[in-house]
Amino acid sequence: MLKNKILTGFLTLSVLGTINxxxxxxxxxxxxxxxxxxxxxxxxNAAVEHQISKKYTVQADVxxxxxKSFAGHKLQNYSIGVEGRYYFNEAFKHWYIGANIxxxxxxxxxxxxxNDNISESEDGLTSHINSNLYQKGYSIALGVTGGxxxxxxxxxxxxxxxxxxxxxxxxxxxxxxxxxRYDSADRYNKSGEIIPYRGGVMISYKLK
Numbered sequence: 001m002l003k004n005k006i007l008t009g010f011l012t013l014s015v016l017g018t019i020n021x022x023x024x025x026x027x028x029x030x031x032x033x034x035x036x037x038x039x040x041x042x043x044x045n046a047a048v049e050h051q052i053s054k055k056y057t058v059q060a061d062v063x064x065x066x067x068k069s070f071a072g073h074k075l076q077n078y079s080i081g082v083e084g085r086y087y088f089n090e091a092f093k094h095w096y097i098g099a100n101i102x103x104x105x106x107x108x109x110x111x112x113x114x115n116d117n118i119s120e121s122e123d124g125l126t127s128h129i130n131s132n133l134y135q136k137g138y139s140i141a142l143g144v145t146g147g148x149x150x151x152x153x154x155x156x157x158x159x160x161x162x163x164x165x166x167x168x169x170x171x172x173x174x175x176x177x178x179x180x181r182y183d184s185a186d187r188y189n190k191s192g193e194i195i196p197y198r199g200g201v202m203i204s205y206k207l208k
Contacts, residue, residue, distance in 0.1 A: 028052065029092060033159060033204035042067070045200065051091045059083045063104075073114060074134045074176075079104035081198070083145060092157060092204075098145035100163050100198065106171075109134040128175050128182050137171025137188060141197050155206040163198035 028051040035045035047061035060082050067075040081102035088095045113130040120127050143165020150158045169191045173183040183189050 027208065030207045031092065031157065031204040032207060033157075033202040035200040036203050037200040038065075041070075045202075047202065049085075049092070049204070054090055055087045057085045057087070057091050059085060059098075065108075068107075072131075073109040074107055075109070076107040077104060078106070085145070087149075092149055092206075093151060095148050096146075098147075098163075100141075100143045100145050100165065102141045102143075102198065103138070104141070105138045107134070107136045126182075129177075132175050132177045133173060133182055134176060135171040135173050137169060139167050139169040139171075141165055141167040143197060145198070149204075157204040157206070159202035159204055161199060161202070162196055164196045165194070166192060167195055167197055168192045 030051070031049045033047045033049065038045050043066075044064040045061065047059050049057050049059040051057050061080070063077065063079040063081075065075050065077040069075075079102050081100055083098045083100040085096050085098035087093060109131075113133050115130050117130045118127050119130055119133075143163040145161055145163040147159060147161030150160075152158055170188040171191070172181060172185070172188060174180065175182045
């Protein structure tokens with residue numbers, strides 16, 4: 001009788017141990033992260049990456065640039081994005097590719113206006129100094145991400161990545177010296193281009 005009880009107890013512990021190990025193996029990891037490239041200049045780019053299977057994850061991120069003036073230029077940009085990732089090895093380790101969609105609202109000066117060149121308005125009737133011009137509107141971007149994650153410790157990772165894709169922008173252009181529009185569109189100007197629109201070095205911390 002005692003032997004049977006001992007054997008039963010041993011088998012019960014073995015089964016419970018197996019179930020617990022399987023549950024641990026099936027646990028889905030979650031990482032929170034921040035972009036180390038932008039933090040030093042007061043721009044927040046943060047994300048949460050959640051594992052959905054052995055090789056697939058989904059990530060949501062925000063980008064907040066609050067600068068009404070940065071080095072003399074408008075640089076306000078607020079965006080939110082969602083990305084699905086496939087890891088060639090396993091989630092959160094080594095090389096991966098992803099598909100991204102990001103929506104943004106902005107009030108900024110495009111980099112090609114960072115000069116004092118004179119440009120004519122679209123109707124040819126007036127001229128403007130480029131450094132006085134800025135753009136206000138929104139955009140939708142679709143792209144492909146490539147990256148690599150380094151495991152720094154049990155809970156810390158470094159995620160290096162870049163995204164390239166199509167960005168479709170809708171904006172109004174203004175001259176800040178007069179407050180008037182410099183473009184001739186009735187409502188929004190539209191622009192579409194293939195550009196790199198995300199990237200950096202994310203420092204990640206494992207929550208579970």
